[in-house]
Amino acid sequence: MAPKSYEPTTVTRAVLEVAVTLDRVEGVRLSDKADVNAKSEYKLNVSMSEKQRAPEELTLGFTLELTCQPQIAKMTVSGTVVLTGPDEEVESDIAPGEEKTPPKVVETIYERVYGLVYVLAGSLKVPYPKPNLLKKRPVTA
Amino acid sequence: MVSGMVWFASLADVKSYIQGLLDMYRAENEKANEFVASMYRSLAEKGSKTRSANTWTKMGSILVNSTDPERGKMETALQLLTDMKPLVARTEEALTNFVRIEDISAEPNSTFVLCMRYGLPERLIVEASLKTEKFTLTDEYVTV
Numbered sequence: 055m056a057p058k059s060y061e062p063t064t065v066t067r068a069v070l071e072v073a074v075t076l077d078r079v080e081g082v083r084l085s086d087k088a089d090v091n092a093k094s095e096y097k098l099n100v101s102m103s104e105k106q107r108a109p110e111e112l113t114l115g116f117t118l119e120l121t122c123q124p125q126i127a128k129m130t131v132s133g134t135v136v137l138t139g140p141d142e143e144v145e146s147d148i149a150p151g152e153e154k155t156p157p158k159v160v161e162t163i164y165e166r167v168y169g170l171v172y173v174l175a176g177s178l179k180v181p182y183p184k185p186n187l188l189k190k191r192p193v194t195a
Numbered sequence: 196m197v198s199g200m201v202w203f204a205s206l207a208d209v210k211s212y213i214q215g216l217l218d219m220y221r222a223e224n225e226k227a228n229e230f231v232a233s234m235y236r237s238l239a240e241k242g243s244k245t246r247s248a249n250t251w252t253k254m255g256s257i258l259v260n261s262t263d264p265e266r267g268k269m270e271t272a273l274q275l276l277t278d279m280k281p282l283v284a285r286t287e288e289a290l291t292n293f294v295r296i297e298d299i300s301a302e303p304n305s306t307f308v309l310c311m312r313y314g315l316p317e318r319l320i321v322e323a324s325l326k327t328e329k330f331t332l333t334d335e336y337v338t339v
Contacts, residue, residue, distance in 0.1 A: 096338040104329040109202050109306055114330065148330055156336055184338040
C-alpha cells in the first residue's frame, strides 16, 4: 500500500469521498413477453465485502443484482467502492440505516449506477427500475 | 517532507520509505558536491582568487545576493553540503538500527505512523487496529 502523507488540509477534510468503479455490467431479458410498460417491481440483492482498510480509507467490493418481479429481467452490476475521509464518516457510511433504509454506501452506489441500469432496462425493453431503495419487509408467519 | 507524520500499513513499508529518504539525501549530497566542484573550477579558470566582500544583503529574514550570483550559488551549495551530512548520517543510522524496530511485536493490521522532524525519522508510533472484523453485507431491498 502506498504511504499516506500527513497534510493538514487532508487530515481536516470532513467530507467523505466515494469513488465507484465498475468491473462488470450484465443485463438479461428472461422473457419474450417483457414490456417496458409492464407493471413490475424490482428486487435488489446486495452483497459487499471489505477488500482493504487503511486509515481514512476503506475499499469494498460489491455486487448489485436487480431482479424484476415477475422474473422477466435480471441486471447485475459489480465493482469496487473506495470510501475516503475521516474514519468516523467511513464507519457511519457503512453502518446499517434506519429501520427500512439501507446503509448510505448502498444508496450512493445505487445512485451512481442508476443511470446505467435505466439505460440498460430501456435497451432490453424491460420495465425501468425505480430510483429509491427500501429494505424488503421481513417475511412474517 | 521536512516535518510531519506519514502513515504506513507495515514495517516493511516504513523501512522502504526510510531507504527512499536516504537515497534522496545521498543523491542531493552528490549533486551539491558536483556543483561545488564545478563552481570552484569555474572560478579558478576566471582567476577569481580573492574572496569578495560580503555580497549578501539582509532583507527581512532573507539574505539577497544580486552582486555576485556565481559566488552566491557556491556558498549556498556549500551550506547545503554542511546541512546534508548529518541528514545522510542520521538516516543511515536509522536504517542500520531498523532491525531492532522489526523485533517489535505488532498486532496484525497495525498502523505505523512515522514522525519526521526536520527531514529525519524521529519517532514511530505503532497503533493496533481497533477493527479486526472485516465488513461484509448481504441484504435484499426493493426499488420504490
